[in-house]
Amino acid sequence: KNEVEQSPQNLTAQEGEFITINCSYSVGISALHWLQQHPGGGIVSLFMLSSGKKKHGRLIATINIQEKHSSLHITASHPRDSAVYICAVPPYNTDKLIFGTGTRLQVFP
């Protein structure tokens, strides 16, 4: 079993739909990262959070440390949101990240 599991692996949506991507992890952590990678592009850090909820534009990330679960939500999805979304966690006492295998999102007009 992977230490970081994401679901779904692939997701297609119509423009305007509400999107949820889930991440579960099995190690003890103090923070969790959500990353975005566009096709052929580099990786951008979207959020780093250790509790509660963070919002940036149409993106919302939540985390429940006790349940070892995080979600990334996209409201009013747009074709430019099409990308791979990656969850990553640094176990306690290390700066090295363990990555999920990513969720590939395609949003169609």
Place this chain on the structure above:
Amino acid sequence: DVKVTQSSRYLVKRTGEKVFLECVQDMDHENMFWYRQDPGLGLRLIYFSYDVKMKEKGDIPEGYSVSREKKERFSLILESASTNQTSMYLCASSSRHNSPLHFGNGTRLTVT
């Protein structure tokens, strides 16, 4: 804004060649990382450096070495390139302890 610059976007090398991948960051970050990314396998850590001249092996260090002589520069070396090292290589940097990770644009290496 933090900038992480990788020296090449695309690289084609022959089997057995020595290959250098360079990464430079401009924000005085202590941590620097080299990852490779392969379809279905996600991001895997090759080497990690937490200070000048300090390094730690990651999950897949075999066939690779690294050099960090200056804080801003972290080099990945393929001593004798092989076809199974064909991959996307990504460099990243961060400050210490739970800080955001900043990635370069990646180098797509093909070994023929």
